[in-house]
Amino acid sequence: MQEILFFVLAAVAVLSALGMLLNKNPVYSVLLLIVTLFSIAGLYVLLNASFIAAVHLIVYAGAIMVLFLFVIMLLDIRADVEHINLKRLSRILALLATFIFLGETFLIIWMSLKGKAAFVGLGEGILGDVPSVGELLFTKYLLPFEIASVLLLVAIVGAIILAKRKLRPEPPAA
Amino acid sequence: MLLHFAAPFIFVIVAAAFIALNLLISRLLQPRVPSAGKNTTYECGEIPIGSSWVQFNIRFYVITLIFVIFDVEIVFLVPWAVVFKDLGWFAFVEVVIFVFILLVGLAYAWRKGDLEWDKPETGKFARDAAPQLFEEVGTERQQTVQEVTL
């Protein structure tokens, strides 16, 4: 049962991610990305990490994807956009990222073939539910937690400054 | 554990089936008589001018960004709230620091005016905007205008 669910969810995730990349209409891309996020949340549930699944939906599907939609609406990217002209630097960076990702995937497959676990699974009896995450977060992972708040502060300040510099000086709309 | 989530999953399917059934029934019952006039964009009988897209205020975007950040904050607060009684003062101090740093962010956005939205420019009464107009009309009229423009 669990295996069937895993393969269905994984297939949906991969297919919708591919659809997101290949679709020319940005709004459809966002919708497909949301489908991907939902199936990944399903995978988290299969891993007993219900807290992460919920957070994944709340933050990514519920907040960041809305932001994406807003950007698309703000810029009014039409369905018939011409293919985006990548600059040379971006192409090199994209290639680099692809190779890193492929390398990591290869490493994981290679290590698991050799019988070594490439990643640490959840131990028996450890659940990724809210209380266990809370206890770990406020004891063992205290510093990352506090640093996260500083990161969020930087994000707010950055957002406001960017919005001001790029778009404010234009003539105000009536 | 998995069984917990089987129920909402089944629920989603049943709900989707319910919606599809509604649409199907309505599809069978409704007439389909398209006409050019009916299909035009609704603008109170006027023919729409220009594109449906409007240049909207950048504030909407900034608000969404601030929302994303506070959303993440809530996500961090929830596990704390569950275990907070067991962890006591120590966890309390941690969270106060966490919330305080985010409040600095909110205060920054507030100070920079990103939480301000356009207000009507006249004062509390329309009279303050154009006093000479109000002197010309009688007191009764003045009161009516005042009520209407409020």
Place this chain on the structure above:
Amino acid sequence: MQALAEAAGKFVFFIGLIVLNIAAILTWVERKQSAVMQDRIGANRATIFGIRMLGMFHMLADMLKLFTKEFFIPMGARRFVYLLAPMISLLFALVGFAAIPFGDTLILGGREIPLQIANVNIGILYIFAVLGMAVYGVVLGAWASNNNYALLGGLRASAQMLSYEVAIGVSLVGVIMVYQTVDLMEIARAQGQLLWGWLPQWGILLQPLGFLIFMTAGIAETKRIPFDAPEGESEIVGYFIEYSGMGFGMYFLTDFLETILIASLTVTFFLGGFQVPYLYADGFHFPWGQAILLPNIAVAALQFLSFLIKLIVLLFIMMAIRWTLPRFRYDQIMHLGWKILLPASLINILITAVVLTIIG
């Protein structure tokens, strides 16, 4: 297989028989209550064989009308998204009810059936995720309609919903702190315990400020009248302006379902959920020592009834608010959300934390 049948049965009972009927009755209440408040007669035309029933047949007439009107796609609309948006909207409004506990456990033929459709152990986070998804139906419908008013309404609606979601989330953190769980069933059960031996531990007593914030933000989230700048009938109509027939019907139903969802959540978190004061699993135990023992089925029925009564009273109050207050300006809405409710809910958390740590 049995779990599947159970879940489907619960859907038919709780959603089909209870929630959707309350939604239908609400459309009538909204018209009749406003008529009474404004000294009018209100809906009274629809009859079946001369029976009027205070105009209650209007909800049947409305339903028939919505089913039989043409649902056409206006010129220039993005067809696929245009059709998809109201469905997404309605789907997420329905899905929210999966986590609401309508009662404690019912024992039928030796089987324990929790009166909750899905006992998710991340309850509040699940609700929060579902509320967050509500934005999509609005934004996509607005974008796909190819209409200025729709786009403007959709923008206003989404910014407003996002702003108040923050206040809802932070006010719920206070509730989680008090009951130390995110499971809605557990929260409802915890509210059956007594404070000082006689006072039921309802959320409204332990989190009065949280209740006010949640209620206000909840009404704003449903975009009902004091907060209806995104869908002001006399102004921009809203993101569903281009929708006709069942498309509009689905947005209309979503609106009422969201109202019921917010009311059910308020009942669950703050008004004791399904709890009747002094009623326990085996009957009443009053603080003065008297006890009336009841069979399980009577207890379950009483709890369910208590939930419904609380829900209906709360809905009535929400409707009364709708017909009492004038519409806020958009800058006032945003001011209330970010500068009053958000700081207030953070202060609520701090107060709760200090008090809880001191009494320990």
